[in-house]
Amino acid sequence: MREEYTRRHFPMAVDQSSGAMTPDYTQLTSVRVPLDQAADALVSPDASGHTPIVVLTRRQNRISNGSLLIAVVILAGGILWSVLAGNFLLISAAIPLSLVFFVLAIFRSFLVRIPEGAYGLLQQRGKYLRTIESGTQILPPWIVVSHLVTRRIIPFDVPVQEAPTQNNVRSTVQALVTFTISDAYRFVYSISASDFDQVFQAACQNTLRAMVRQISSDEVNNLTRRDTSELRDALSNASEPYGVKMVKVNIIYAHPPVDFVRSQEARQLAMLQQAEQAEQQALLQRMQTDGETLARQAVIARVGRERDELQVQVQKAEIRRRVVELEAQADELRISKLQERLNSYPRAAEWEWQGEQLEVVRGLASNTHAVVQMGGGSTDLAQAFSLRDSWQDQSVQANTDPTAPTRKTSSKSQQVHEK
Template sequence: MSQGPGPYNNQIAQGISQLAQVRAAIEEAAEVFGRKDEAGRTPIVVVPKRQNRIRWGLVIFGVFIILAGFFVAGAAERTGFGIAGFFFGILFILFGLLRSLYIQVPEGANALLARGGKHIGAVGAGLHFIAPWVVVSHLVTRREIPYDAPVKEAPTRDNVRAAVDTSITFMVTDPYRFVYGISASGFDQVFQAACQDAIRSMVRLVTSDQVNDLARQETAGLRESLNVDVEQYGVTIAKINITDARPPAEFLQSQEARQLAVLQRAEQSEKQALAQRRQADQEALARQQVVARVEREREELQVQVQQAEARRRIAELEAEAEMMRLSRLEETLRNNPHAAQRELAMSQLEVARALAGNSRAVLQVNSADDLVRAFVMRDVLHNISGQADEAVVDGHSQNDRPAA
């Protein structure tokens, strides 16, 4: 593990330690491991205060009972008091010595054993029988230990100083290597330096725009890198969580300004595109209206053409019918001139009768000459009516006359 000097290694050495080694009785070790000390550090190693496990109070009390029993037995000349005092005194002495034959290691801790100041082994939690001359040199916690590794001004790939807050959880898996290899305070500094190196290397791989994404990034690679560094001290990294990653406030402000400018340009472009689409839609609607009007006029023109064609056809048919009628009339006149004359007279008679019998018939008179013409027309109509009657009578008489 690299521990060379650097701008942040000095900061670590002058910073606040997070791990501690404290002195306490074995019976108090479980409580000590469960809380932080007065400086806010996490105790991970406890050095027992009392190394002598013999209950000297019980031993002295047992000796006193033996001596008292012999004194009373000698004074009262009763051997029973001496025997009873000796028996109970031996029991108290045995109870006092029995406590030195076992140790109770609290839950969640490992105990390192030593004899004459030399390490001889380690035991886990629970009751263990050991020789009186074997002592517990250290108690090391087996719990997961939370550790904060804040990194300030870590340069990114584009040389922007970022701040990264990391929460790390580790366990002491080999208490002997941890206690005799580095100690709690030494590991604190070394581990902080290792975290700084690893996190700064990770930040160096990203740009300033990607710093915020570090909080959601997978940390398996960072955990493996730190495990390689701390494995020699009997420590294993359980998990790593990047709680916060952010660029400097000044950079965020400038970045927000750039993003705001980009958003404004995008909004302006969207407005222009919307206006262009609206204009295009209006032009398309106008073209559709023109096309619809032209189509409507074309349909109306087609209808007019069809109507004109129908009128032309009707006129042709009427002309053909009139030609046929005239042809028949001409043939009738050639074959029977008197009948044709009679038919003409009958037609004139019907017209004259219709005009003469209609008292409401109005003739437009614009001047005195027109009035004179109207009276003349009346006389003409009467004459025509009389002539027609005569022609009819003559016709009937001629028809009734036998042929010569």
Template sequence: MDFADPLSNEFVSFAQLTQIRVPLEDAAMAFTTRDENGKLPIILIPTQAFRIRNELVIMALSLLVGGVVLGILLRQPSLITLAFLIGPILLILGIYRAFLVRIPEGAKALLTRGGRFVRTVEPGLHILPPWIIVSHLVTQREIPFDVPVVEAPTSDDVRANIDTLFTFHIYDPYQFVFNISANDFDQVLQAVCQDTLRAFTRTITSHQVMDLRDANINHILESLNMDMATYGVKVMKIKVTFAQPPIEFMRSQEMRQLAILQQAEQQEAQALAIRRQKDEDALSFQRILAQVEREKEILRITLQKAEMRRLVEEMEAETEEFRLARKERRINKYPQAWAWERELARLEVARSLAGNTRAMLQLGDANDITRAFLVRDILQDTPVSPAGETGENEEDVQP
């Protein structure tokens, strides 16, 4: 860090830390006035080390000598008396003013005597002898300090660019001013902060670098403050304002991320297709299962109908068997009646055939044919009432 010319009253900014030379009376305003680069000074050097007001002393001596001379020349003793009254008062005021020193708020002053450090005083009004001068005013505010780190290697061997804002406080103005020259402190602070950041960057990956802006890295303050303790400086906090790997690495990461996203989309599409196919297969299986269930139901109903038909047939067979058995019992009980009923049935058939010339009758042997003709002749010559005969026969048959 370079500073202003000792003969200059203007702010001169070199690097980030600045100091200026101003009268002690203007120190309060100077600490709050920014230079053309927008920076506030951290050290003020008073331009007037000798605090006796020379103008008051010269005025007092001039008034005293002039009053005496004029009083003698003009023969006016009152002028001599007035000169001896006002002159010493002005002289005392000029000397007394040199004992009052006002230190502005937000700063500490270093006092020296003959070039040797005496002590540090706090802000406020102090009474000091003229031979003790204020050599430096050091600000007590927290000072921001930007530390850029270019191509810091990470644990996965990626060169990262990091910009951090360190905030430090000068807690011991004596050590800050006298243990290191102000010209070198900017470079020393830059070097120490950069070394600390590079050592920290080697412990993280390139992916963690991009998250440093939202991360808290104040844990590196302990080692940093151990290096800064010699200069009376304490780093209060660290804020990462920019952290990013090289552009080529970022592009490759973006391409890789894009490829991963595309692969994820493809996998999702494949999973969706597989899920859709499974759904279709499940639906087809459900349809087939429903069809099988319907066929099973139809088969069950068919079997039930067949079983019912079988039961009906069995019942009909049993009924027919019962009817035949009953008929057989009846035949066995009344054989003549049964023979007469059979003959009557034949007679009825023959009667119906006799009136139909186109009817064909299949007969058995010769006896059956002779019997048929006989029946025909009987029917044609002597009609017989079947009902009457049947009734008579039934009367004859009944016991």
């Protein structure tokens, strides 16, 4: 679509696929017409489709021939009619009437109409006199309008083919320059419209080539968004001697060769693929590193847990050891106190021992089938019988006197076995 736009609006553009250039053409033209047709000529395109910017007027008698002819006819008719009729009053009426038409014809020759949107250049005897603005002017017949120069903004297409970049890539650039003619005298008498077309085209192309030479091929596509104030100033300096003022410069098309663009796209695609592969490798490496880090952290955590468990076990063992020590100390304290008590009351231990023996005897007395194993000979036997007699006496006493105190006995038995 861009190539179609280029071929339509820029016939000088290069067809990059074939490398052929279309024939040259002229954008700024002039035309020669009578002054009364100049208004239409300044707004009508010529055969090439371009509107003329300068009109060269053909020399034309500004006295109205129609009014003069009417005046002559009226005067001749009045004279002839008065001679034939013999009435000279008709001559007196025809002369003023013909004089009116004659004065009207002469007066209209002093009126010059300059079309709107144009300058008029005046000449007297072939020499430039002055420049007048649009509108109706009163000028003597010996002062003529030699040129009409447009005052509108003029667009100018500037195609540049195979402009080398900084890295020597041939690029195509097309710009649209708009300007106005600020000094009609200098524009008309310094150069013709067609010659200015060639001069201005060359100046624009040289300036664009110099600008393209300062950039790389990667920046060519960005020229359409680039500030063109420096380019406009350079063109203003080049066209100022011809009375031309730059309005605006727009770069509307900038593109490297198609083959170069394809190679650049292929290279960028390869670079993107390499970058993607490098990124994937980096991701895999990072994943591997993260896995190793996680495994190392897991090992460290496990070792830490085991160390904590070992410390807990050590603390428990220390607590158990401390408990054992405290229990041993308590037992030692209890034994020492018991020993002190025994030392203080030696009969109390014997009393407790006899109480235990008495409890055994009670068990024997209530169980006739019990067998007592004696290990001390006749002494133990005699002691057992004496204990039995003592227990029986206590039983009788308890039956006769309920208020009598009884010995507190233990429930323990010593070496009693039922047969």
